[in-house]
Amino acid sequence: MPKLIVSIDGVVIKEVPLTKERTSLGRRPYNDIVIDNLAVSGEHAVVHLRGDHVEIEDLGSTNGTYINGQAVKHHTLHTGDIIDIGKYKIRFLNEAQHPDFEKTMIFKPGQLPPAPVPRPAAASAPAMSAYIKVLSGAASGREVDLVKIVTTIGKPGVAVASITKRPHGYVLTHVDGEQPPTLNGQPIGTDPIPLHSGDVLDLAGTQMQFMQR
16 A cells, blocks of 8 residues: 655654545645645645556645655656655655565664574575675674665665665665765765675765675
8 A cells, every 4th residue: 555654854753544536735734644834835735546656746835846856746656755845755655566665774873673584595596685784883793685676774864875686786876865875985976876795885874884695
């Protein structure tokens, strides 16, 4: 089921499953999703559920509706899209649209990431696989297998990056946050960067090493 995850300053405040054909967003209390912020118009935008497709429409708002940093009037949503309305970030997720999209791993001070998925024995036709080893912080030493096509890592609102599995390897992309990740000590730009086994990532002060089998 598609849903919207609403957050501000990196803190998730609500998750809204999209069960209606029309879901309204705005400052007025009669909206389905009420966003109480002066930068948000009374009737700001509406999300349309049309079969397997989900679309967002800006309703002539004062400050606009942005998808992945681009102002839009009408846009078909894809899983992982970030909707910016005022100071709020709304993440669109639709597992039916892209079942291999990994949920974000959020590293918080003093909190360990999930234990790594047990690695299967080597198959007769070996497939490309990789994992991230955490090098610093409370989670130091933990390993997280990259078992999905897209894995997002980081701290929402600070620095978020994605690691995407492609036919010929893995790439790192800066997704969100003012603080860009660094790869082997160098900040990355907006273009995907190929990863090599042994590369060291620094994401919001957490160091991780990319390892490929």
